[in-house]
Amino acid sequence: MSEVLFFAILLAVGILSGATAAVIGFGIGSLLTPFLLTRLEPHLAISVVALPHLIATGIRYVHHRQSVNRTVLLRFGVPSAVGGLLGAVLQGTFRSAALVSVLAIVLILTGIANLTRGFGGWRPGSVVAAVLGLLSGMFGGLVGNQGGLRAAGLTAFALEPRAYIATATAVALLIDAARTPIYLARGAEALVGLAAPIAGATVGCVAGTILGERVFFRIPADRYRTLVGVAVIALGLWLFASSS
DSSP: OOHHHHHHHHHHHHHHHHHHHHHHSOOHHHHHHHHHTTTSOHHHHHHHHHHHHHHHHHHHHHHHGGGOOHHHIIIIIHHHHHHHHHHHHHTTTSOOHHHHHHHHHHHHHHHHHHHTTTTTTOOOOHHHHHHHHHHHHHHHHHHTOHHHHHHHHHGGGOOOHHHHHHHHHHHHHHHHHHHHHHHHHHTHHHHHTTHHHHHHHHHHHHHHHHHHHHHHTTSOHHHHHHHHHHHHHHHHHHHHHHHO
């Protein structure tokens, strides 16, 4: 693949991933990382995505910060950030096809429950929310797909669309603040030579975020939960297929 074609695709994937994250709360790592893996080692691909992810998430947070559910953020988000930090530290140590398969099945089952109202009115209490946050953050860090697991966990709280996207973004920002310094420090020397891909991915993610937010505000509230459920299932199926 030529350099021009690589950067053209990188920009396009960045726009798509930023738009997806702006609509459903995740997608940058899930879409950008696999593309970068075609050229980079896993730890470098994840490090390259870290900065665009942080910047795009920060923009979403500024736009939605007034709608953050602070109770869910404290009960689920803070433990998730702690788990994300642990996952970032341990990444590459415990990653295995079996682990990815298990997490894929969890995503698929959670997505189905979300679509069928299978939670039965159940809402996580403080302790359960903390455990869900810690595990989703840690396992997401291990397999490199924080967003899907975060979304799966947050669907149990039955937030309305604006509160969901705002809280998911705030949680993502906490996780980024915890793990990004580790990713950047780990690959600091190599990342200097990857400034161009980082810049291209960042431009794409920011542009996609701006476009995606226009789409978000046009989605009817009664269809939003279905959209998130389908996205979680799709990510679960993709992870399962990639691990087999």
